[in-house]
Amino acid sequence: MKKNTILVFRIGMIALSLLALGFTYLYLPRFIESTVLTTNISFIKYLYVIIASITNIPIFISFIQANMLLNGFQSEEIFTDSIIKSFKVVMLSGLSIVAIHLIPIIVMVISGNVSIIFILLSSMVIFVAIIITSLIYLLQKVFINAFVIKQENDLTV
Numbered sequence: 001m002k003k004n005t006i007l008v009f010r011i012g013m014i015a016l017s018l019l020a021l022g023f024t025y026l027y028l029p030r031f032i033e034s035t036v037l038t039t040n041i042s043f044i045k046y047l048y049v050i051i052a053s054i055t056n057i058p059i060f061i062s063f064i065q066a067n068m069l070l071n072g073f074q075s076e077e078i079f080t081d082s083i084i085k086s087f088k089v090v091m092l093s094g095l096s097i098v099a100i101h102l103i104p105i106i107v108m109v110i111s112g113n114v115s116i117i118f119i120l121l122s123s124m125v126i127f128v129a130i131i132i133t134s135l136i137y138l139l140q141k142v143f144i145n146a147f148v149i150k151q152e153n154d155l156t157v
Helices: 005-034 045-075 082-111 118-157
Strands: none
Touching: 005 045, 045 082, 045 118, 082 118
């Protein structure tokens, strides 16, 4: 890939990471504080801010792995084991985001203290994480097949 393209991707990753931090720590607490919950329990507001903060950990792990992928693309080492492992880490990060948001929803439904806003926000995050994880899974399979074909071609030469 061209260095300009990789630079654009890196700037995009930095912008997305700053957007995630800004949303989690600046906008989300104000939004949650201004909402009116239908339940008696007010700690649910703060629970979602904590869950969103915990979600930032796998997001930034994914950004680090994406940076490693870009380094591999820049050095023309595209079909290697490290690239495939990076895809796997990004996929597992997406699955952990789904688990982080799904467990509190299940606990709230079982306990009977259901907050519609909490469930809607978590459902949106779960939906997006599932879509991204499935796309990463497909990309990983394509790269595995290309890696196998490359190894076979290297053996025949």
